[in-house]
Amino acid sequence: MSKGLPKRSEDYSLWYNELVKRADLAENAPVRGCMIIKPYGYSIWEKMQAVLDKMFKETGHSNAYFPLFIPKSYLSKEASHVDGFAKECAVVTHYRLKNDESGKGIIVDPEAKLDEELIVRPTSETVIWNTYKTWIQSHRDLPLLINQWANVVRWEMRTRLFLRTTEFLWQEGHTAHSTKQEAIEETERMLDVYATFAQKYMALPVHRGIKSANERFAGAEETYCIEALMQDGKALQAGTSHFLGQNFAKAFDVKFAAKEGGLEYVWGTSWGVSTRLMGALIMAHSDDEGLVLPPLLAPIQVVIVPIFKTAEQLDLIEEKLKPIIAELKAKDISVKFDHSDKYSPGFKFAEYELKGVPLRVAIGARDIENGTVELARRDTKEKTTVPQDGLANRIVELLKEIQANIYKKAFDFRQANTFVADDYATFRKMLDETPGFILAHWDGTPETEEKIKEETKATIRCIPLDVTSESGVCMVTGKPSARRVLFARAY
Helix, strand or coil: CCCCCCCCCCCHHHHHHHHHHHCCCEEECCCCCCEEECHHHHHHHHHHHHHHHHHHHHCCCEECCCCCEEEHHHHCCCHHHHHHHHHHCEEEEECCEEECCCCCCEEECHHHEEEEEEEECCCCHHHHHHHHHHHCCEHHHCCEEEEEEEEEECCCCCCECCCECCEEEEEEEEEEECCHHHHHHHHHHHHHHHHHHHHHCCCCCCEEEECCHHHCCCCCCEEEEEEEECCCCCEEEEEEEEEEECHHHHHCCCEEECCCCCEEECEEEEEEEECHHHHHHHHHHCECCECCCCHHHCCCCEEEEEECCCHHHHHHHHHHHHHHHHHHHHCCCCEEECCCCCCCHHHHHHHHHHCCCCEEEEEEHHHHHHCEEEEEECCCCCEEEEECCCHHHHHHHHHHHHHHHHHHHHHHHHHHCEEECCCHHHHHHHHHHCCCEEEEECCCCHHHHHHHHHHHCCEEEEEECCCCCCCEECCCCCCEECCEEEEECEC
16 A cells, blocks of 8 residues: 655655555565565566567567576676676586585585686676677678577675666677678667657656766777656666677677678677666656556556445446456457455555556446446546546547656656756756756766766766757866766766
8 A cells, every 4th residue: 555655755765665665566585685576566577578579579689598607708808898797796606515514504515616617697798799609600690680588697785676686687689790880770779779668668758878988888889878867866777779899709709701702800789678677667757656657568557446335236337347348458458357345445546556557447336327437547646537438449548648648747857857057066056956967068088077976976877869969168177078968866
C-alpha cells in the first residue's frame, strides 16, 4: 500500500528506495550490492526487452550468447579497456570447495587453483573480439551485427536498486564493419534506436550527444549517449553507443580480406542499455502515491475492479464485461479483472495506484443499471463516468492520451529545469539552488573539466547533438569555446 510512502520533496532517495520495494519491483539480495528483481519488476523489464529486441532485429542484428567468464589475459590486450574496468572486476581463482577438516563448514580447496584467473564478465568486448577473429575472414563476412542479452558484474562500492548494482541485466551489441564510415553510421543508428525507445515507449525525453574524452568508454574512440533528467534535477545516462575504431581489432588481430585485395583490420562498435532504465522510468514519472507507468510499458494497462456485495451481482458484472474484455485483448491491451474478495475495492484502488496501472475501471450494480463505468487515470488522477457502449475504443484512445501526457509532463519538466550559465559563479549557484541541466561554455580541455567536477561534483553529461552551436568563452578559463555543453550532477 502507498500509505506512508515518503514524499519526494522531503527525501527523494528514501522515496525512491521505498517505492521500488513497496511496488514489488525489487529487493536487496543476500550478496551486498545485488538485487532480486520481483515478478512485477521483471515483467516491466520483459516489455522493454521485447520492444528493444524487435528494434534490433529490424536493424539487421541477430542474438548470440558468449561466456560469463573471461580469461584474465584477454583484458590486458587493450590497454585503456583494462584501465577502465580493472577496479570493478570480480576474479575467479579456484574451481573447487572441500569440507573443512575442523568440521566447521567448507573451504576453498587450495589444490584447485586455476592456471589462469577468470574475470566475471564486466562487459564482453574482449571475449567477443577474440571470437570474431575466427568468424571474420573476408569482406563477405561483414558487416557482422551481433547482440546478446546477458548479466554483467561490476564491483560497485555504493549501490542502489536498478540504478547501480554489482550485478545487473543488460544487452550489449557488438558489430564489425569493413569501413570506418560504416561503423560510425552503425554507432549513430543505434543511438537513434535508444533515443526512439526512450521517447516513444518510456515517455522519457532525452538529449542525444557525444561524451567528452574524460567520460568516454574505455577502449572507444568516441562514445555517444542519451541523457535524461530525473525529478530531483539529477541527470541519468540512459544508454551508450561506442565507436571502437580498430582498437579491439588490432588488439585481437581481427583482419579481413578486402574486396580490393590485401588484409585490413575491421572497424568496430559496441552499444548497450541495462536495467538502469527501470530506475529512469521510476524516477522520471512517479509521484508520492507510487509508480506512474507509461501504458506502452505497463504490465497491466487496464485493471477492472468490480464493486459487489453478492455472488449474483458479481456474475452480472462479469457477464456484462466479458465481451468488452475480449475486445480489449483483441486490440492487444493487457487487462486484469480483479474479482477477488480478499481485499476491499478501496484497498485495490490504492494498490493499483501504487503499482502505476495507467487506467482503472470501476463498475458496480448501479453502473450495470445505468450502462456506465467509472474510469480513473493514473497520470492525472482524473475520474470520469462514461457509457459502456464503445468502451473498448474509448480505452484505446485514452491510453494513447495518457502515454502522450506522461511524455509531455516529463518534457515540460526538463524544459523548466534547463538553464544557461555564462559565468562560473552563476553555474555553481544554479547547481545548488535550481538543480537540472545547465548549458555552459567549456574550453575543451580535460583539466578544466576535472576542475569543475572536483569543485562542484557536476560533470559534462554530453556535447549535445540536438542543441544549436553557439560560440563563446569558457565560463572557467575565459578561453574560446565552440559551443555550449550539457552539465549536471548525475547518478
